[in-house]
Amino acid sequence: MAKVILLFCSMSGNTEEIAEIIETSISNHGLEVCKFQLDMEDIKVTDLLDYKAILFGTYTWGDGDIxxxxxxxxxxxxxIDLTGKVVALFGSCDSMYPDYGGAIDTFAERFKERGASDILYHLKVDLTPDDDDVKRCQQFAEDFVEQLNIYAE
Incomplete structure (x- = not known):
């Protein structure tokens, strides 16, 4: 069974809420999900090497900043070398700013630079998830599990 690390950073609680929806959906597939809040728990970049798959969530500060x-x-x-890791990124964004979810895009580029084998589309939710966003989060999790299964074959 593939171990999945779910890392997130949340200021207002919106990205945390997204992370919880994703975690629940993935856990329903019997995958082991280890969840860490980056701004609250002591986690190092090298810890990513212990996992086959990485879910990474962040909010965007100001005009596209991490x-x-x-x-x-x-x-x-x-x-760090993340070659062979399946990665997906998500986060809460604010459509008031012209660089919508820029921090997600910045981290996606860094994961690509470090060799991550597959980066799924980026799930961007405008502020607090509404009912439609919850469905999008669940679909995102389903897509992630499917992608993980492809790499496991």
């Missing part, structure tokens, strides 16, 4: 509490994690990713 949150300050993720800057060190982002920089530390320079030192």
């Amino acid at each position: 949150p300050y509490e993720l800057e060190d994690f982002y920089d530390d990713m320079e030192e």
Whole structure:
């Protein structure tokens, strides 16, 4: 059974809510999900190597910036090889800003640079998830599990 790490950073609780929906959906498939809140728990970039798959969630600060509490994690990713890892990114965004969900895109590029084998589409939710967003989060999780199964074959 593939171990999945779900990492997220949340300021208002919106990205945390998205992470919980995704975790529940993936756990329903019998996968082991280890969830960590990056701004609250001591997790290192090298811990990613212990997992086959990575779900990464972040909010976007200001006009497309990564949150300050993720800057060190982002920089530390320079030192890691993620070849063969299945990665998907998600987060809460604010459509008021022109760079909608820019931090998600920035981290997606970093994961690609570090060799992640497959990066799914990025799930971007405008602020707090509504009923339609919950369905999108569940579909995102389903797509992630499907992609993980393809790589397991």
